[in-house]
Amino acid sequence: MSHTSDDKKLLARVSRLKGQLEAIERALENKAPCGEILNLVASVRGAVNGLTVELIEDHVREHVSNPETDTDEARAQGATDLIQVIRTYLK
Template sequence: MSHTVQNKKSLITRVRRIGGQVASLENALEADADCDVVLQQAASIRGAVQGLMSLLLEDHLREHVAASNPKALKELEPVMAVLRSYLR
């Protein structure tokens, strides 16, 4: 079973939240909102997508790269920490 199936509900919740942020950004653009509002919404979307990407990458590495090898999982932890900090 894929890790995306196991975490399907939480992933869909995140994606829907991102969709709401994108719709809000679209509405702000349509309403000619101040650029600081538009920039803040765009930055929020970027952060949300990067958080989703970080979660997906970590789950993928755990599930498909190191699932049957505890030593590999231990060695992946520092890599995942770097990925988390990079994707913030």
């Protein structure tokens, strides 16, 4: 998606996810306590949700409506509302 707001930022998120997954792998290999592994998994879930929000928001702004530039006020407000719902839902 070369049209996203900041590909470097997205790639940095993916790199962090790789590191988090490797940490889970190491924890499992070292038979870490369940609580520690669950916390690591929760961190990955949060990171994936953050990446998902970023991608969906970029998609809405690029292919549906950019609330900052759309001259149709109703469509711009609908896009703003949709982005906010997605941010809330995937928080």
